[in-house]
Amino acid sequence: MAHSHSHSHSPQPQDGNARRLLLAFAITAGFMVIEVIGGLISGSLALLADAGHMLTDAAALLFALLAVHFARRPPNSRHTFGWLRLTTLAAFVNAIALVVITFLIVWEAIQRFYHPQPVAGATMMMIAVAGLLANIFSFWILHRGSEEKNLNVRAAALHVLGDLLGSVGAIAAAMVILLTGWTPIDPILSVLVSCLVLRSAWQLLKESVNELLEGAPRAIDVGELKRKLNRALPEVRDVHHVHVWMVGEKPIMTLHVQVIPPHDHDALLERIQHFLEHHYSIEHATIQMEYQPCSGPECRLNELHAGHGHSHHH
Known part of the structure; x- marks a missing residue:
């Protein structure tokens, strides 16, 4: 069973994230300048590639810091979920920056093969060596x-791992x-490192795009959730109009549940909420309980997709 661990947005983790990000930003931005100077003096593309990564890192960490700051803002009448989605947007921008930098480095490496540089x-x-220590x-x-499972801190850590x-x-x-004087190794290794970073960037891009497109979290199988809810509560006949998406690190859900008319409406509602929270860590669910079978094109669609016979159409 897929468990997604939700984390409440208490100030402590966010403050901890902000402190970590600020410290990492100071180290990265400072060292990036040293690497650019070193890369220009030594003529090394691998160093400049690393400085390129560090530049996006510094930007990534800055985006992440801003996102943590905005995530603290309380919801208002216009932004009813608050500003949590900014963290996802920052991760998306980071991923694109990484992809662009990687392609630039590969292009420069190809030029170096044709025109070797001392x-x-x-x-x-x-x-x-100094760069490695700073990155570690x-x-x-x-x-x-x-452990926060914060997409932003993970995005920043991925950047730094690329640098490492x-x-x-x-x-x-x-x-x-130093040992052989064979300079083509410089562009070769810069390309290899770029490929590793590209793989991480692609993963990050997929995750952030899924969130921005209101996709269901990977940890939650909607079909399985409907079947389990159906089996767990005998009063539940049918589950339809299910929507689940992420805001920040929180899964949010709306669903319609066709039930046998209960003696205690609120108690059944509470049991459904407890099921969602206990099995799927969904703390924020809007549940519409219905006593009549679902009718309308969406219901037939749901039956086709679900592939399990809990419909009660006559």
């Missing part, structure tokens, strides 16, 4: 926040250049 291995090595520290800070791999690649390239 690379100062020793300078490259020093900066790559940033990743450690952010990874402590990942970039630094490892730059160190490896610097060693080969």
